[in-house]
Amino acid sequence: xxxxxxxxxxxxxxxxxxxxxxxxxxxxxxxxxxxxxxxxxxxxxxxxxxxxxxxxxxxxxxxxxxxxxxxxxxxxxxxxxxxxxxxxxxxxxxxxxxxxxxxxxxxxxxxxxxxxxxxxxxxxxxxxxxxxxxxxxxxxxxxxxxxxxxxxxxxxxxxxxxxxxxxxxxxxxxxxxxxxxxxxxxxxxxxxxxxxxxxxxxxxxxxxxxxxxxxxxxxxxxxxxxxxxxxxxxxxxxxxxxxxxxxxxxxxxxxxxxxxxxxxxxxxxxxxxxxxxxxxxxxxxxxxxxxxxxxxxxxxxxxxxxxxxxxxxxxxx
Amino acid sequence: xxxxxxxxxxxxxxxxxxxxxxxxxxxxxxxxxxxxxxxxxxxxxxxxxxxxxxxxxxxxxxxxxxxxxxxxxxxxxxxxxxxxxxxxxxxxxxxxxxxxxxxxxxxxxxxxxxxxxxxxxxxxxxxxxxxxxxxxxxxxxxxxxxxxxxxxxxxxxxxxxxxxxxxxxxxxxxxxxxxxxxxxxxxxxxxxxxxxxxxxxxxxxxxxxxxxxxxxxxxxxxxxxxxxxxxxxxxxxxxxxxxxxxxxxxxxxxxxxxxxxxxxxxxxxxxxxxxxxxxxxxxxxxxxxxxxxxxxxxxxxxxxxxxxxxxxxxxxxxxxxxxxxxxxxxxxxxxxxxxxxxxxxxxxxxxxxxxxxxxxxxxxxxxxxxxxxxxxxxxxxxxxxxxxxxxxxxxxxxxxxxxxxxxxxxxxxxxxxxxxxxxxxxxxxxxxxxxxxxxxxxxxxxxxxxxxxxxxxxxxxxxxxxxxxxxxxxxxxxxxxxxxxxxxxxxxxxxxxxxxxxxxxxxxxx
Numbered sequence: 161x162x163x164x165x166x167x168x169x170x171x172x173x174x175x176x177x178x179x180x181x182x183x184x185x186x187x188x189x190x191x192x193x194x195x196x197x198x199x200x201x202x203x204x205x206x207x208x209x210x211x212x213x214x215x216x217x218x219x220x221x222x223x224x225x226x227x228x229x230x231x232x233x234x235x236x237x238x239x240x241x242x243x244x245x246x247x248x249x250x251x252x253x254x255x256x257x258x259x260x261x262x263x264x265x266x267x268x269x270x271x272x273x274x275x276x277x278x279x280x281x282x283x284x285x286x287x288x289x290x291x292x293x294x295x296x297x298x299x300x301x302x303x304x305x306x307x308x309x310x311x312x313x314x315x316x317x318x319x320x321x322x323x324x325x326x327x328x329x330x331x332x333x334x335x336x337x338x339x340x341x342x343x344x345x346x347x348x349x350x351x352x353x354x355x356x357x358x359x360x361x362x363x364x365x366x367x368x369x370x371x372x373x374x375x376x377x378x379x380x381x382x383x384x385x386x387x388x389x390x391x392x393x394x395x396x397x398x399x400x401x402x403x404x405x406x407x408x409x410x411x412x413x414x415x416x417x418x419x420x421x422x423x424x425x426x427x428x429x430x431x432x433x434x435x436x437x438x439x440x441x442x443x444x445x446x447x448x449x450x451x452x453x454x455x456x457x458x459x460x461x462x463x464x465x466x467x468x469x470x471x472x473x474x475x476x477x
Numbered sequence: 478x479x480x481x482x483x484x485x486x487x488x489x490x491x492x493x494x495x496x497x498x499x500x501x502x503x504x505x506x507x508x509x510x511x512x513x514x515x516x517x518x519x520x521x522x523x524x525x526x527x528x529x530x531x532x533x534x535x536x537x538x539x540x541x542x543x544x545x546x547x548x549x550x551x552x553x554x555x556x557x558x559x560x561x562x563x564x565x566x567x568x569x570x571x572x573x574x575x576x577x578x579x580x581x582x583x584x585x586x587x588x589x590x591x592x593x594x595x596x597x598x599x600x601x602x603x604x605x606x607x608x609x610x611x612x613x614x615x616x617x618x619x620x621x622x623x624x625x626x627x628x629x630x631x632x633x634x635x636x637x638x639x640x641x642x643x644x645x646x647x648x649x650x651x652x653x654x655x656x657x658x659x660x661x662x663x664x665x666x667x668x669x670x671x672x673x674x675x676x677x678x679x680x681x682x683x684x685x686x687x688x689x690x691x692x693x694x695x696x697x698x699x700x701x702x703x704x705x706x707x708x709x710x711x712x713x714x715x716x717x718x719x720x721x722x723x724x725x726x727x728x729x730x731x732x733x734x735x736x737x738x739x740x741x742x743x744x745x746x747x748x749x750x751x752x753x754x755x756x757x758x759x760x761x762x763x764x765x766x767x768x769x770x771x772x773x774x775x776x777x778x779x780x781x782x783x784x785x786x787x788x789x790x791x792x793x794x795x796x797x798x799x800x801x802x803x804x805x806x807x808x809x810x811x812x813x814x815x816x817x818x819x820x821x822x823x824x825x826x827x828x829x830x831x832x833x834x835x836x837x838x839x840x841x842x843x844x845x846x847x848x849x850x851x852x853x854x855x856x857x858x859x860x861x862x863x864x865x866x867x868x869x870x871x872x873x874x875x876x877x878x879x880x881x882x883x884x885x886x887x888x889x890x891x892x893x894x895x896x897x898x899x900x901x902x903x904x905x906x907x908x909x910x911x912x913x914x915x916x917x918x919x920x921x922x923x924x925x926x927x928x929x930x931x932x933x934x935x936x937x938x939x940x941x942x943x944x945x946x947x948x949x950x951x952x953x954x955x956x957x958x959x960x961x962x963x964x965x966x967x968x969x970x971x972x973x974x975x976x977x978x979x980x981x982x983x984x985x986x987x
Contacts, residue, residue, distance in 0.1 A: 192863025196870070199598045201515060202834075202862065203524035205884055205893060206870075207900060210598040245515050246670050247654040253670060312702060319710045327706040329696060330672060422700045425707070427671035431699075435513065435671065440863045 172457050179453045180446060184231065187437075187445055188224055194244045194440040195220070201439075218244055231446070240450070241443035243436075250447035253432060258451060260330065261417055261428035264344060268351035269410045276356045277402065280363025285390065287368065295360055302357030311350040311423035318346060328424040347424040351417060355409045362405055366398040400471050407463025411456045500964060500984035505692040509704050511718035513670060513697035517657050519640040520592050520599040525717055525974040528637060529695055530674050532978030534575075535640035535659035538566060538585065539631060541975065543966040546886060548635050552580065552660060561626035561924060562609075568617040572683045574643045575657075575664045582613040587644035589621065600638040603900075604629070604885070604893075626922040628929060629889045636885040637975055662688035662981035671697065682981070689964070689984035701835070708733065708957055714985075715958040717977055720835075721780050727957045736965060737955030738973035739782050739790075741882040743840045745829065745947035746868075750907035751875050753827055760944035762813035766822075767847055768805035769950050775843035780953040787937045787948060788883060788891065790970035794926070795888045797934045802941060803948060807851065826854035831878040832865035836952060841878040872905035880952065883971045888933040890971075892917045895940060908945050961986045 195214040199206035215221045219230065234241060240250040276299075283295035319327035326343050333340040370376065371394060379389050418430035429448055436444035468474040510526030519535045522528075538553035553566040572580040589611050592599040607627045612620040623630065633639060646658045657665035662684065663676035676693040696713060698704035701720040705727075707713045719727065719735065727735045745763070747754035754760050769783035782791070785801040811822065819825055831841035838859070845855040860868070868874050883890040894902040896917050897909040916936040923929045941948075954974060958965060964982040967973055 190863075191867050192861065193867060194863075196866040197515065197863060198521075200522050200600055201512075201524060201866065203522050203600075204866075205600050205603065205901065206598065207595070207603055209595045210602065211870075213596050214598055243670075246668075247516070247652070248670070256669065257671070315702075315706055320706060323710065326712050327710040328698075328703050329707065329712055423703055425696070425698050425700070425703050427669075431671055435699075438862060439515070 168461055172454070172461075175457060176450065176453055180235075180450050181228075183446060183449050184228055187440070187442055188227075190440070192440045193220075194218065194442060197439040197441070198244055235450075240447040243444050244441045245436075245439050245444075250443050253444070254429060254447055254451050257427060257429040257432050258455070260426065261414060261421070261430060264347045264351055264420065264426060264428065265410060265413045265417060267344070267348045268413060269355065269406060271348060271352040272355035272359050272409070273406055275352070276359025277363050277399070280360045280402075281367060281390075281395070283360065283364040284367035284371070292364075296364070299357040299360035299364075302353045303361070304357075305353055307350055307354070307419040308423055310353045311346070311420060314346045314350055315423070328426065330425070330427050343424075343426075347420050347426050350423070351413060351420050355406065355413065358409065359402060359406065362402045363398065366401050367394060370394045370398045396470065400467065403470060404463060404467055407459060407466065410463075411459040414459065415452050415456055500686075500689045501986065502686070502689045502984070503691055504689075504985040504987075505694060506690050506715055506962065506980075506983065506985065507713040508693060508695045509698045509707050509713040509716040510695055511697070511699065511701075511704060513699075514668070514674060514695075516654055517665065517668060518653050519642055519657070519659065520588075520597060520601070520638055522600045522638045525977065526697070528975055529693070529717070529977045529980065530657075530665075530668075530676065531640070532637060532661070532975070533663045533676060533693070533980045534657045534661045534665050535642065536661045537635060537639045537641065538568075539635040540978075541635050541886065541968055541972050543968055543976075546969050546972045548631055551635075552585075552641055553634075556631075559620075561922075562623040564621045564623070564630065565614070566619045566621070568619065569683060570617055572660050573681055574646065574660055575679060576643070576646060578643050578645050578658075580641065580643070580660050581616050582619045584641055584644050585619045586611040586613055587647070588641045591642065591647075592639065600884075601633060601636065604633050605639070626924060628921060628924050629885070629887045632885055632887045637978065663693055673697075684981060688981040690980070693980060705957075708959070711959075714962055715956065717956045719955045719957045721777050721953045723957075724778075724780060724953065724955065732960050733957055734960055734962075734965075735955050735957045736967040736976070737780075737953055738967055738969070739951035740954050740971055740973035741836075741880050742784060742788060742951050743776075743837070743878070743880045743949040745844070745949065746874065746877045746879055746902060746906060747945060747947070748872060748875050748906050749945060753825060754875060756817045757943060758813045758817035759819075759825070760947075761942075762810045762817070763947045764803050764941075764944055765806040765810040765813070766851065766853070767844060767947065767949075769803070770805070771847060772840065772843050773950050773952075775846070776839040777952055782951040784948040784950055787940060789888060789933075789937075790951065793970050795930055795933055797930075797937065800934060800937050800941070821852065822848075823852040823854075826856075827875050828856045828858050829876045829878060830858045830860055830865075830868065830874045832862050833859050834862065834880070836880055837878045840880075840949065840952075844878075868905060869902065870900055870905055872907065882974065886971050888929075888936075889917070889921050891933075891936065891940070892921070895945065902945070906945065908943075910939070910943060912939055913943075 195211045196206060198214055199210055219227060242249055279295045283292045286292045315327050318325045325345055329343060331339040331343060376389055379393055417428060418434050421428045421431040433448040508529060510529060512526045514527040514530050515523045519531060536551050538551060539548050540551040542549040552569055554569045556564060556566045558564055568582060574580060589608060591597050592601055592605055593608060607623045607625060608621060609624045610622045614620050643658050662679050662682045664679050666675040666677050668674045674695040678688055678691050698707055704716050705723045708716045724735060727733050747760050749755055773779060773781035785803050789796045829841055831837050841857055845857055848855050868877050884893055893899055895913055896903060897914050898904050903909060913936060916932055920929055920932040923932060962983060963986050964984050967976045
């Protein structure tokens with residue numbers, strides 16, 4: 161087990177190094193100069209001299225190779241640099257915003273599991289009947305709805321029409337827990353819709369697959385009731401691929417929550433990334449991608465380990 | 478008896494009306510802006526959203542005032558133009574910065590010199606470069622010496638970015654990108670990117686009784702729908718950059734007020750060095766080829782004002798009705814094309830680059846549609862904002878969609894785009910005309926209004942002949958707020974988007 165973990169950690173370091181190097185090259189190839197954003201953006205009137213001075217101040221006038229080495233040596237010392245635009249340390253804003261994305265992603269995946277698994281079980285046990293049809297249709301719709309459509313629908317209904325919930329924004333839970341909770345509801349539901357649909361379908365098909373296997377026939381032959389067969393034997397096996405898929409979904413959701421963050425004005429780490437790409441704020445782009453890749457890899461590692469817990473046949477060596 | 482009662486009733490009514498009109502102090506105003514503030518730096522301008530922060534924490538020597546945008550004293554109480562190159566300003570006394578440090582002539586000298594220093598990156602650096610020196614005559618009197626007469630000087634001092642900062646504060650080593658220290662009605666409390674900016678009432682503000690509001694909480698809402706929803710759900714009480722699609726909805730709703738204007742203009746830049754627009758006849762033809770009314774209807778739901786002349790807003794003092802010429806005239810357009818060597822509309826084809834900003838893309842798509850109806854082949858190529866910024870300065874397009882507003886309220890603002898080497902356009906597009914340069918230089922130093930107007934008329938006449946752009950239309954822009962937010966007045970024409978620099982006048986009627 162330890163050897164397995166050690167291998168995974170080495171893999172992580174190599175992967176991360178490749179990712180940040182590619183990103184570094186890519187963003188410097190992109191047209192557009194961060195100096196122009198700093199000097200006023202769309203409303204700016206920068207002179208060549210001003211641009212040159214800003215570029216010098218930011219170290220952008222140096223050869224790309226020098227900048228790359230400088231970046232790596234800072235990184236190894238744990239220094240993610242300062243934002244070109246706001247002049248704040250990159251790590252500070254990332255540490256502020258990663259928890260906020262997690263605050264919507266983790267409840268969303270839990271909600272997707274809580275909604276999807278039971279409904280998938282119902283669909284599989286009532287196969288061919290109206291309940292199955294209803295669940296299957298719902299899951300397809302849920303799975304296909306883009307996040308901004310479901311998000312805007314929910315806002316239109318609950319925030320504008322019925323005025324039950326705020327339309328968006330963020331309040332730190334330490335400042336006002338009630339306000340925080342009221343604002344978290346809609347983004348979490350929006351994020352959960354698609355994975356819930358996927359979970360319903362996967363659970364249903366996975367259970368049906370298990371129900372056709374020999375050990376189920378054996379259990380029934382030994383006199384076990386249907387519910388015992390289902391809940392004591394089949395479910396655990398059926399959930400293996402579902403858990404794996406949910407784990408992958410968590411990673412994808414964490415990296416891709418940008419639309420929900422936009423619609424609900426939730427200041428998470430992905431809206432930070434979007435804004436920084438828009439501004440060509442290189443240190444922030446690099447910092448966020450580094451952190452998001454690490455989190456993605458970590459989530460996948462946890463998923464793989466969970467897989468081993470559920471299925472005793474899996475060995476790590 | 479009846480008469481006494483009537484008189485008493487009349488007096489009571491008057492008293493009541495007076496009470497109603499008296500601003501009530503107190504309250505927190507939550508404001509939604511469409512782009513998060515990019516920085517706290519006082520002398521670099523970032524666009525309308527940041528004016529709410531920068532221009533309410535910091536102040537200028539002069540400012541623009543409603544209803545007509547005349548120039549008023551702000552930190553300078555009065556001034557004299559001793560001779561065309563010498564200005565003396567008498568400063569307001571007893572004004573203090575937020576850290577308690579008093580405002581005096583040394584601060585004015587420091588501030589102006591800081592703007593001129595290229596290391597600052599100040600937006601008005603080029604425009605104010607006629608300043609030769611600044612002398613402190615006494616504690617509250619400053620003399621500014623110009624290299625040559627400049628008719629725009631006072632307008633520039635009233636413009637966004639000509640802010641006064643505290644010399645001692647800078648000497649103490651404070652970082653203006655992380656902290657703010659101004660003389661304005663609101664003090665900076667905190668800023669978190671993507672979350673909010675919080676400003677608090679300046680208890681020692683020099684305007685008696687103002688500001689009325691206790692706090693401003695400014696929240697960025699990048700998504701148009703999210704922003705308007707925030708207003709309609711009560712999450713915020715004031716939004717800027719109202720999407721035009723929501724104008725009708727807001728205007729029809731008695732719980733909200735919309736303040737709109739047509740400040741920015743949409744245009745298409747042409748490269749004068751690359752075909753097909755290297756031929757002036759083709760550029761002129763483009764200005765007759767596109768039906769501006771229909772373009773406005775398609776891109777902005779009919780909310781907009783076609784440009785008939787140039788960039789000066791109709792009704793402003795320098796606008797010339799005699800020069801009105803642009804209209805939809807496909808026959809004339811075809812004639813011009815034929816003079817340029819094309820047989821028909823179908824022979825013309827070009828790539829139109831466009832930034833992925835809604836107010837540009839809608840227009841670009843409409844233009845493509847309208848032109849393809851005539852047979853012109855237009856290919857749209859989308860780029861992002863930083864790429865557009867690059868194009869503005871350095872070129873790299875045959876045709877490029879853009880939307881701008883004049884950087885200051887004076888016809889000399891043309892020089893930023895069309896003077897030889899101008900960084901706003903001429904440099905990147907390869908545009909240069911000696912006659913235009915001469916007129917711009919003459920207009921800058923001429924102080925007599927009538928003579929200046931003639932100079933700019935000659936300028937516009939020649940500019941339209943050279944047609945470096947497709948001069949499109951003035952597009953709608955507005956702020957919306959809950960009906961109980963009072964005191965907001967929108968400045969006219971090009972000053973419209975700077976109206977949010979006057980938050981000291983706002984109060985909540987509740």
